[in-house]
Amino acid sequence: MTPALAVHDLRLLIGGAAVVDGVGFAVAPGEVMALVGESGCGKSLTAHAIMRLLPDAVRQDRGYVALDGDNLSVLSERQMRLVRGRRMSMIFQEPQAALDPLSTVGAQVAEGTGSPLRQARAAVLAMLDEVGIADPARRIDQYPFELSGGMCQRVMIASALIARPAVLIADEPTTALDVTIQAQILDLLRRLAIERGTAIVLITHDMGVVADIADRVAVMYAGRIAETGDTAAIFARPRHPYTALLLAALPRRTDVPRSRLAVIEGRVPAPSEFPTGCRFAGRCPLADARCRAETPLLREVARGHLSACWHAEAVR
Amino acid sequence: MRRYIARRLLQAAIATFLVITIVFFVMRLSGDPTLLLVPEGATAEQIAALRHALGFDRPLAVQYLGYLGDLAHFDLGQSLVQRAPVWLIVASRLPYTMALAAGALVFALVTGIPAGIAMAVWRGGVTERLLSALVLAGQSLPTFWSGILFILLFGVSLHWLPTSGADGPASLVMPSVVLGALAMATFARMTRISVLEELGRDYVTAARARGLSMGAAVVRHVLRNAAIPVVTVVALEVGNLLAGAVIVETVFAWPGIGQLAMQSIFARDFLVVQAIVLFVSMVYIALNLATDLAYSAIDPRIRGMA
Ligand SMILES: Nc1ncnc2c1ncn2[C@@H]1O[C@H](COP(=O)(O)OP(=O)(O)OP(=O)(O)O)[C@@H](O)[C@H]1O
Numbered sequence: 320m321t322p323a324l325a326v327h328d329l330r331l332l333i334g335g336a337a338v339v340d341g342v343g344f345a346v347a348p349g350e351v352m353a354l355v356g357e358s359g360c361g362k363s364l365t366a367h368a369i370m371r372l373l374p375d376a377v378r379q380d381r382g383y384v385a386l387d388g389d390n391l392s393v394l395s396e397r398q399m400r401l402v403r404g405r406r407m408s409m410i411f412q413e414p415q416a417a418l419d420p421l422s423t424v425g426a427q428v429a430e431g432t433g434s435p436l437r438q439a440r441a442a443v444l445a446m447l448d449e450v451g452i453a454d455p456a457r458r459i460d461q462y463p464f465e466l467s468g469g470m471c472q473r474v475m476i477a478s479a480l481i482a483r484p485a486v487l488i489a490d491e492p493t494t495a496l497d498v499t500i501q502a503q504i505l506d507l508l509r510r511l512a513i514e515r516g517t518a519i520v521l522i523t524h525d526m527g528v529v530a531d532i533a534d535r536v537a538v539m540y541a542g543r544i545a546e547t548g549d550t551a552a553i554f555a556r557p558r559h560p561y562t563a564l565l566l567a568a569l570p571r572r573t574d575v576p577r578s579r580l581a582v583i584e585g586r587v588p589a590p591s592e593f594p595t596g597c598r599f600a601g602r603c604p605l606a607d608a609r610c611r612a613e614t615p616l617l618r619e620v621a622r623g624h625l626s627a628c629w630h631a632e633a634v635r
Numbered sequence: 636m637r638r639y640i641a642r643r644l645l646q647a648a649i650a651t652f653l654v655i656t657i658v659f660f661v662m663r664l665s666g667d668p669t670l671l672l673v674p675e676g677a678t679a680e681q682i683a684a685l686r687h688a689l690g691f692d693r694p695l696a697v698q699y700l701g702y703l704g705d706l707a708h709f710d711l712g713q714s715l716v717q718r719a720p721v722w723l724i725v726a727s728r729l730p731y732t733m734a735l736a737a738g739a740l741v742f743a744l745v746t747g748i749p750a751g752i753a754m755a756v757w758r759g760g761v762t763e764r765l766l767s768a769l770v771l772a773g774q775s776l777p778t779f780w781s782g783i784l785f786i787l788l789f790g791v792s793l794h795w796l797p798t799s800g801a802d803g804p805a806s807l808v809m810p811s812v813v814l815g816a817l818a819m820a821t822f823a824r825m826t827r828i829s830v831l832e833e834l835g836r837d838y839v840t841a842a843r844a845r846g847l848s849m850g851a852a853v854v855r856h857v858l859r860n861a862a863i864p865v866v867t868v869v870a871l872e873v874g875n876l877l878a879g880a881v882i883v884e885t886v887f888a889w890p891g892i893g894q895l896a897m898q899s900i901f902a903r904d905f906l907v908v909q910a911i912v913l914f915v916s917m918v919y920i921a922l923n924l925a926t927d928l929a930y931s932a933i934d935p936r937i938r939g940m941a
């Protein structure tokens with residue numbers, strides 16, 4: 320089956336540094352794929368590159384994105400506008416910042432349809448209802464400051480999904496929300512993926528979120544994919560030392576707020592000081608001379624399970 | 636919303652009263668106003684007689700109450716120099732300054748704001764560099780110098796426009812452009828900064844992720860958000876236009892309030908100067924009030940307050 324979204328060998332440069340290097344993955348319709356990694360590893364840039372909304376400072380010099388088999392890199396900006404919102408859309412970490420404070424909720428959700436609110440009103444009301452907003456007839460004419468953070472994220476989801484895109488990219492959609500709201504938003508995304516067959520790329524730095532909702536995971540480290548495979552397989556047996564450390568840091572089924580990946584010794588190198596060889600070598604308990612000299616490429620260690628580690632078999 | 640407006644109106648009324656009071660005391664305490672009015676070489680008796688005739692020998696509190704009473708009737712007194720009611724003198728000049736300030740403001744708004752938007756949206760290109768040069772010229776050329784340059788170029792050499800005076804709409808063009816140049820530069824710079832800041836916000840990326848073009852995102856979302864700081868500088872600049880009018884009206888022999896202020900200061904026409912100071916202060920207060928009302932028209936968060 321053709322994946323809903325496929326990213327091939329993406330490389331993004333800031334100045335001379337490859338902040339994203341060789342990133343690729345595919346997501347099937349109705350599937351939730353998590354892109355996990357510490358702050359600064361290039362998750363958001365990857366998301367913006369997929370939407371072709373990269374900041375000025377960032378240049379893509381390799382790779383391409385395919386939507387349902389169509390290569391987007393051949394499209395003009397004008398054609399790309401017809402893709403955004405209709406075939407693929409995106410939601411953001413700070414829902415309140417992602418909404419224009421001076422436009423009403425309804426006007427912004429209607430933008431996803433391409434028609435003004437006057438014409439799209441019924442569709443907007445139905446969509447607000449679908450994302451679980453109570454009393455949509457009142458909310459539709461309110462401004463974002465009159466809504467809670469969780470409600471703003473529901474509005475964002477409504478605006479992203481109203482045109483029934485096949486792909487939704489969710490960049491840390493729950494990080495700014497408190498734990499109960501976080502669970503509700505994740506449930507909503509999960510339900511939409513199932514009911515509408517939307518392929519979801521869920522960006523997070525929280526392995527707990529991954530366990531809750533992702534079918535598959537791609538773990539990123541310093542701009543590269545370290546390991547990718549089914550969530551169940553990776554949680555059962557990680558094949559990359561970085562993933563293993565992330566999982567070891569995850570509290571077991573407790574009510575404590577979820578850990579923030581920063582518990583691993585050392586820090587992520589800045590893009591300007593990425594080492595040759597494996598970028599994780601500076602923090603890796605298994606690192607040896609080969610790791611520091613040669614870059615490990617992703618290779619299949621089990622069916623559908625890939626790891627970029629010279630010592631994948633030794634990880635436990 | 637009503638409470639917001641009511642509170643702003645009350646603040647404006649208090650500010651007006653304070654200004655009236657401060658003007659009175661500053662004008663009285665900076666010396667005996669009689670001495671400003673008498674001709675050179677007057678005798679002590681003549682001075683005393685004039686002081687009595689004008690009431691400047693009464694206690695200060697009595698003078699102050701009399702002054703408030705006169706103002707309440709819009710009585711600004713008689714000009715001893717021009718031998719005419721002060722309000723009439725000021726009112727006869729007012730339309731000229733209003734026309735000049737309006738011309739300058741329109742010029743500054745219709746050039747400065749689009750220039751600022753263009754500099755932000757097409758940053759880093761030829762457009763930005765060309766416009767920056769224009770803005771730099773607008774803010775660095777002194778008004779009297781650019782005024783004379785314009786007169787020489789468009790008036791004397793090219794004969795496109797009248798060199799001075801107030802003779803039909805054509806004679807308004809040069810003074811408006813010269814007076815508005817600084818405001819144009821300020822609007823352009825402020826708009827550019829404000830639009831740039833808004834362009835970097837998530838809601839712009841989010842709007843584009845919904846399929847809006849950059850242009851549509853700017854028109855539908857960015858401009859309104861960027862307008863708030865710009866409204867503030869527009870109000871401030873209108874005030875500055877009145878100050879700049881003194882020079883421009885003098886250079887172009889434009890018979891407005893600015894020219895009247897210069898003439899009255901040189902002629903020591905005390906009451907006319909006082910009236911102009913009061914008038915300009917009232918304009919500033921009205922501008923502040925208008926700014927606050929404009930904010931609430933733009934921003935629902937302010938409307939919701941109070
Ligand atoms: N507009 C930009 N200009 C310059 N550098 C940038 C820009 N955006 C991101 N970067 C840099 O690129 C790298 C990757 O950033 P990115 O935002 O993709 O990280 P992230 O994985 O999303 O992190 P976080 O979890 O903090 O959101 C970081 O080193 C960041 O400093």
Ligand code: SF4
Nearest residue numbers: 597600603610628629
């Ligand atoms: S390649 Fe070497 S340094 Fe890199 S993760 Fe594997 S063992 Fe560690």
Ligand SMILES: [Mg+2]
Nearest residue numbers: 362363364490
């Ligand atoms: Mg990010």
